[in-house]
Amino acid sequence: MINLGEAKKATFKTLLENNIKDYQFEGLSLLSKILELDTKTVITENNIEISLEQKYLIEKITKKRIEGMPLAYLTKEKLFFNETFYVDKNVLIPRHETEELIDCFFSLIEKENLKNKRILDVGTGSGIIPIISKKKFPKANIFSLDKSNNAIKIAKKNAAEKEVEINFIHSEIIKANINEIDYVISNPPYIKTEMLSKLSNEVNFEPKLALDGGEDGLNIIRDIFLWEKNTNKNNAKKIIIEIDENITSEVKQLAEYFYPKMSIEIIKDLAEKDRIIAITE
Secondary structure: OOEEHHHHHHHHHHHHHOOOOHHHHHHHHHHHHOOOOOOHHHHOOOOEEEEEHHHHHHHHHHHHHOOHHHHHHHHHOOEOEEEEEEEOOOOOOOHHHHHHHHHHHHHOOOOOOOOOOOEEEEEEOOOOHHHHHHHHOOEEEEEEEOOOOHHHHHHHHHHHHHHOOEEEEOOHHHHHOOOOOOEEEEOOOOEHEEEEHOOOOHHOOHHHOOOEOOOOHHHHHHHHHHHHHHHHOOOEEEEEEEOOOOOOHHHHHHHHHHOOOOOEEEEEEOOOEEEEEEEEO
16 A cells, blocks of 8 residues: 555656656646546645555556557546547547637637638547637537547537537538538648658557548648538638648648639748648638
């Protein structure tokens, strides 16, 4: 039998020795989840007894972390836009860059009358984009699409937890029958296939379906444009898509081909990397 103080010391030591940068934060997060204690209690208390079963579980999960499994998959949660969302290995872990995507999207549409307007999120994953959008614009009709049924299940779980109504669609965008969409937002797979092998060990735990953009990184983005032309009849006033800096010229050229009369802008993220393509009237 050990106590919480000893468990903290051992967990921090293991994470630090294995080059986990935020070892204290991650250690506290793991212990809080495993022991079902709030973070404040884990920080301030030392004498709480830890059973042998709990000790084994702490060691088992800490081992998974040092092997590269992301913290969010171990705790089954991720803080995003100051809210906690459920995540697991079936969905991409939300990142700060997508917060910037949402901020950009909101800044472009927030002055418009969105009552009964139709917003489509393509590649919803855990559902963060449509949920936050619905909270921001409750009078808009939000549609959310993903070709992964497991992702749709997780997005529905998060929507129910946040008590928002989203229209979820299990489909590939190119095959989706939905139309009359006014605004499109997407964080699609945009990494070139050849680059996948160069990703970090942690990222390799995430679903390839949510990362692999095909040979040129444009597979899903191209499908979005084709759907918007053929099914949505170019009804969208604004299309905001997260991209990778390695596909900037290609995605801009593609957008110019599909939208020759619309404004096309590449927007940089806080790290000064090309991160968003905004297509607007």
